[in-house]
Amino acid sequence: MFWKRRPLTRAQLGQLGERHAARYLRARGLRVLEANFRTKLGELDLIARDRDTLVFVEVRTRTSERTMTPLASVNAEKQTRIARMGRQYRRRRRLPDCPIRYDVVEVIATPCGTVRAVRHIEGAFIEGL
Numbered sequence: 001m002f003w004k005r006r007p008l009t010r011a012q013l014g015q016l017g018e019r020h021a022a023r024y025l026r027a028r029g030l031r032v033l034e035a036n037f038r039t040k041l042g043e044l045d046l047i048a049r050d051r052d053t054l055v056f057v058e059v060r061t062r063t064s065e066r067t068m069t070p071l072a073s074v075n076a077e078k079q080t081r082i083a084r085m086g087r088q089y090r091r092r093r094r095l096p097d098c099p100i101r102y103d104v105v106e107v108i109a110t111p112c113g114t115v116r117a118v119r120h121i122e123g124a125f126i127e128g129l
Helices: 010-027 076-092
Strands: 031-039 042-050 053-062 100-109 115-125
Touching: 010 031, 010 042, 010 053, 010 100, 010 115, 031 076, 042 076, 053 076, 076 100
Parallel strands: 053 100
Antiparallel strands: 031 042, 042 053, 100 115
8 A cells, every 4th residue: 555654844854854963973973972952042953072172063954955055044143042052061061161163964855754965064153253
């Protein structure tokens, strides 16, 4: 019997993207320390280590790039919020002076959850810019 898979909800699509992003980063030698670190400002998707550098990763999952690329959706306001949450994380974990980097992982998937592409943009933005 033939049946069609139902489209994922927005939350399910986001979770799928985060799982694939974490797997992708691990395969490239990063150590994922935490996922979904929550603060009053929001949530950091992934926090990883790349040798001695602490990496804050924003995961953007999309089913289409027609209107805007996932990277372009991380606007200046979102960048500022991610940087503030990163400072909170470093304070809570007592890591004030370690080198940091802000990356974006773009995940392109079908509405039903088949991942078509994963792209990692290292140093996607710099704090304060």
